[in-house]
Amino acid sequence: MKVAAIGDAHLGRSYYSYTSPEGVNQRERDFEVSFEAAVDLALAQSPDVVIWLGDIFDHPRPTFRSFRIAQRALARIRDHGVRAAVISGNHDTPRLPGTGSPYSPLADTFPEFHFAHRLVYERFELPGLLIHAVPQMLTVEATKEALAEVDKSRSVDLVNLLLTHPRVPQVEPKYADINEIEVDAGLLQSDLVLLGHYHSHREVLDGIWYAGATDTFSFADETDPKGVVVLDTDAGVCTLVPLSGQRPMLTPEPISALGLGADEIQSLLVGTVSAAPAEAVVRLFVDGVAPEAWRMIDHEAVREAGAHLLHVQLEKRTVSAAGGVDATEDLTNLADLWAKWLPNQDLI
Numbered sequence: 001m002k003v004a005a006i007g008d009a010h011l012g013r014s015y016y017s018y019t020s021p022e023g024v025n026q027r028e029r030d031f032e033v034s035f036e037a038a039v040d041l042a043l044a045q046s047p048d049v050v051i052w053l054g055d056i057f058d059h060p061r062p063t064f065r066s067f068r069i070a071q072r073a074l075a076r077i078r079d080h081g082v083r084a085a086v087i088s089g090n091h092d093t094p095r096l097p098g099t100g101s102p103y104s105p106l107a108d109t110f111p112e113f114h115f116a117h118r119l120v121y122e123r124f125e126l127p128g129l130l131i132h133a134v135p136q137m138l139t140v141e142a143t144k145e146a147l148a149e150v151d152k153s154r155s156v157d158l159v160n161l162l163l164t165h166p167r168v169p170q171v172e173p174k175y176a177d178i179n180e181i182e183v184d185a186g187l188l189q190s191d192l193v194l195l196g197h198y199h200s201h202r203e204v205l206d207g208i209w210y211a212g213a214t215d216t217f218s219f220a221d222e223t224d225p226k227g228v229v230v231l232d233t234d235a236g237v238c239t240l241v242p243l244s245g246q247r248p249m250l251t252p253e254p255i256s257a258l259g260l261g262a263d264e265i266q267s268l269l270v271g272t273v274s275a276a277p278a279e280a281v282v283r284l285f286v287d288g289v290a291p292e293a294w295r296m297i298d299h300e301a302v303r304e305a306g307a308h309l310l311h312v313q314l315e316k317r318t319v320s321a322a323g324g325v326d327a328t329e330d331l332t333n334l335a336d337l338w339a340k341w342l343p344n345q346d347l348i
Contacts, residue, residue, distance in 0.1 A: 001129050003161070003231040004047035007196050007211035008055040009035040010091065011066035016281070016311050024065070026310060030247050031058075032069055034215035034226065037243055039073045042228045043080050045241065049126060050077050053196030053211050054089025054136060054165035062092070062102050070102075074110050084110070085124055085131050088117040089165040089196050090179040093136035116163070121146040123153060129233055130155045132190060134164040136181065143181045151189040159233045162190035165197045170204050174220035192233060200224035201240045209238045215246055219283050222249040247310065248280040258288030258319065262296035265289060269297070269314075273306040280309050286316040294318065 011032060014025035022029070035056070042050050056070055077084050088103055103117035116122040116133030119142070124131040132150040137143040143166065154160045167173060168185040180197070185204050188195075193208040199221050201212035211229045216222055227242040252272050257265045265286065276282045294316060306312040 001048045001126070001159070001233045002045065003049050003051055003129075003194070003233060004042035004045045005051040005053055005194050005211045005229045005231065006035075006038050006042055006056075006214060007053045007201075007229075008089065008091075008199055008213040008217075009038065009215075010055055010058040010213070010217065011035060011069055012062045013058040013217070018310060027247075031215050032066075034243060034246055035069065036073065037245070038214040038228050039076060041241060041243060043077065043082065045228070045230050047082060047230065049083040049085060049129075051084070051163060051194065052086040053163060053194060054087050055091045055196060056086075056089075057092035057102055060092050060094040060099070060102060067102060067105075071106060071109065074106060074113065078110060078112065083126060084113040085133060085163065086113065086115045086117070087133050087163050087165060087196070088135040090136050090177065090181065093117070093119075093179070095138075095179070097138070121149050125158070128158060130158040130160050132160060132162045134162065136165050136179070140181055140183065143183055144187060147183065147187045147189070154190065160191040161231075161233060162188055162193045164188070164193070164195060166195065167197055168195070168204055171198055171202050171210065173198075174200075175218065192231065192236060192238075194229070194231060194238075201227070201229060203238070207236060212240065214243065216249045219249060219251055222251060248277055249283075250276060250280050251283045251285070252276070254285035254287050256288060257286050257290075257293070260289075260293065262293045265293060266297045266301065269302045270305040273302060273309070273312055276306070276309055278308045281311045281313075282306070282309055283313045283315060286314060288319050289316050291318050 013031050014028035016027055018026040020026050020029045057066055092102060094101060097119060101117045103115050107115040114124040116135040119137055122133045134146045150162055167180045167182045170185045185208055188208055195210045198210040199213035199217055202210045214226055225242040227240050229238050229240050231238045255268045272284060
């Protein structure tokens with residue numbers, strides 16, 4: 001059986017104060033576009049089943065906009081005549097069991113699909129495949145109990161595929177996250193395992209893979225390709241199919257400013273920022289800059305050099321008699337943000 005899996009899409013995630021022409025936060029729209037492209041890419045692989053590995057939503061109470069995008073994606077999968085299985089993740093699982101899950105109305109609308117979102121282990125039997133779905137739980141102990149139940153419930157006739165959304169210590173985290181459930185990969189007892197939560201595609205152990213995310217969430221994973229994974233359950237082979245056309249998040253080589261004057265540093269800043277691809281998000285480190293030189297730089301000229309970019313973040317590491325001091329500067333100001341925001345508003 002061919003399985004196409006989509007990891008963390010985080011619909012509704014927004015940051016940086018830029019809006020799209022439709023008036024939506026630009027980064028939020030980026031995640032939407034990437035998710036929609038990931039669904040299309042998954043369907044283009046002609047899979048027998050499409051799997052969502054949790055954190056499709058960035059929080060357990062998504063906006064109508066985010067919910068509608070997920071709903072329309074499930075409709076596309078249904079229209080293609082493909083099965084689907086969905087689990088919840090640490091971001092889109094309510095902290096209190098009685099508050100309801102965004103997946104509940106989707107499960108009601110798409111009864112032909114399989115949803116595991118109610119804080120309990122679920123089993124879904126497909127032709128030749130038994131899916132063991134362990135959604136996000138409230139505690140580590142509850143997760144371990146569910147995984148123990150998976151171990152006892154494995155089929156001897158079908159291929160067993162475990163879906164869950166933990167952090168495993170076998171993969172070094174790049175950042176901490178909310179409501180993480182950490183379990184050792186040794187507890188993931190199944191023929192094959194697909195994991196959500198980690199935003200980069202990784203093979204954890206033999207037969208265990210993180211699918212990765214559909215877009216780049218921070219500079220910590222800027223160089224890792226995003227996309228969907230395709231799992232051949234007969235061969236036990238999992239392959240990343242990369243997405244293209246996403247907004248670049250780049251960290252160029254740091255500028256070494258030690259001993260340089262303001263004009264030299266400014267020239268390096270302008271050159272580096274100017275060379276970055278259009279609409280990118282750029283973080284640039286400037287090392288060893290003297291505070292007096294930094295104050296003399298024409299930051300407006302650097303800002304103009306980055307006018308073709310969505311966002312420029314300078315992280316300067318200064319040197320002084322008192323020792324080094326780290327600081328971050330944003331090459332945006334209120335005037336820039338107002339000029340970007342105002343044309344998209346209906347003020348009549």
